[in-house]
Amino acid sequence: MSPAPPPITVEEILDALRLAGGRITTTRRATVEALLAHTDRHVSAEEVVEAVRARYSDVAESTVYRTLATLEELGVVTHLHLDHGPATFHLADHPHRHLVCRACHAVIETPAELYTGLTGELERRFGFTVEDEHFALTGLCRACRPAAGATPP
Amino acid sequence: MSPAPPPITVEEILDALRLAGGRITTTRRATVEALLAHTDRHVSAEEVVEAVRARYSDVAESTVYRTLATLEELGVVTHLHLDHGPATFHLADHPHRHLVCRACHAVIETPAELYTGLTGELERRFGFTVEDEHFALTGLCRACRPAAGATPP
DNA sequence: TTAGCTGCAAAAGGTTTGCAAATTA
DNA sequence: TAATTTGCAAACCTTTTGCAGCTAA
Numbered sequence: 001m002s003p004a005p006p007p008i009t010v011e012e013i014l015d016a017l018r019l020a021g022g023r024i025t026t027t028r029r030a031t032v033e034a035l036l037a038h039t040d041r042h043v044s045a046e047e048v049v050e051a052v053r054a055r056y057s058d059v060a061e062s063t064v065y066r067t068l069a070t071l072e073e074l075g076v077v078t079h080l081h082l083d084h085g086p087a088t089f090h091l092a093d094h095p096h097r098h099l100v101c102r103a104c105h106a107v108i109e110t111p112a113e114l115y116t117g118l119t120g121e122l123e124r125r126f127g128f129t130v131e132d133e134h135f136a137l138t139g140l141c142r143a144c145r146p147a148a149g150a151t152p153p
Numbered sequence: 154m155s156p157a158p159p160p161i162t163v164e165e166i167l168d169a170l171r172l173a174g175g176r177i178t179t180t181r182r183a184t185v186e187a188l189l190a191h192t193d194r195h196v197s198a199e200e201v202v203e204a205v206r207a208r209y210s211d212v213a214e215s216t217v218y219r220t221l222a223t224l225e226e227l228g229v230v231t232h233l234h235l236d237h238g239p240a241t242f243h244l245a246d247h248p249h250r251h252l253v254c255r256a257c258h259a260v261i262e263t264p265a266e267l268y269t270g271l272t273g274e275l276e277r278r279f280g281f282t283v284e285d286e287h288f289a290l291t292g293l294c295r296a297c298r299p300a301a302g303a304t305p306p
Numbered sequence: 307t308t309a310g311c312t313g314c315a316a317a318a319g320g321t322t323t324g325c326a327a328a329t330t331a
Numbered sequence: 332t333a334a335t336t337t338g339c340a341a342a343c344c345t346t347t348t349g350c351a352g353c354t355a356a
Contacts, residue, residue: 117270118267125263128293135234135290138286138288
């Protein structure tokens with residue numbers, strides 16, 4: 001329905017940071033760039049650290065964690081949990097939810113629209129407003145599902 | 154539709170343990186009892202440890218963690234993540250999902266049937282079989298939702 | 307007797323914190 | 332200059348692990 005939104009740029013994110021009274025440092029810029037470079041992936045904080053260190057070797061983990069936290073406060077970035085293990089970060093640009101296979105750990109992105117029926121129902125029945133995803137749904141992907149017979153007609 | 158299933162008993166769980174070649178120790182019995190005593194709550198491993206230690210003061214955390222893991226392998230217990238922080242354990246008796254308010258951390262239990270529409274859709278569209286919940290859905294409960302006006306007609 | 311538990315202590319993994327020094331605006 | 336960031340190191344929290352001794356069956 002809606003065309004893909006124009007991707008957010010490094011400068012736009014840095015502007016948001018500036019606007020909030022923040023300062024733009026080399027490390028912060030590199031962190032944002034690392035995030036944009038993986039627009040379509042789910043990166044852990046540790047992976048961001050590595051990406052930043054590939055360019056500036058003396059960056060501390062804590063700095064990256066702090067920058068990610070700040071970006072999250074600004075609403076530019078979100079983190080979510082795909083599974084046990086480290087959280088993954090991504091731009092908060094297009095809402096979507098994740099399915100994670102508990103066997104092969106494959107990650108499937110699914111459009112937010114799919115969930116509106118459910119979230120509407122939860123809203124009506126419980127007055128609960130489901131927000132953007134913080135946790136993935138776990139289960140088995142096609143490949144890992146025990147090969148049961150085809151669904152009958 | 155279906156009446157509440159008869160609650161599982163301590164002895165039934167211990168039998169399952171025995172059947173799997175396990176041994177019944179005082180600590181294991183106390184762990185199971187602690188779990189049953191909180192049938193309607195979501196207890197962290199730490200809370201189970203405390204409950205067990207209240208009766209037998211020298212129980213090691215690791216023992217309780219190991220017992221919980223064993224019970225999980227037997228399918229008697231599950232753990233799930235309501236939020237950041239420790240996992241919560243409960244009996245794997247009746248399938249349900251949890252909503253957690255990110256503001257007040259209230260936990261709402263919701264019946265599994267509510268999700269069949271969605272899970273069916275995910276099955277059809279992605280060949281993905283959503284399994285019993287491992288993660289909660291996060292959002293805002295009625296009390297914490299910014300008091301917006303009533304939904305217009 | 308012997309496979310299976312246990313406590314202890316230590317480590318692991320991911321993230322946060324305190325602080326003085328460095329840097330940005 | 333004043334406020335914000337930074338690196339470092341240490342702490343944190345939850346969970347796991349190794350191991351020698353203990354115990355249920």
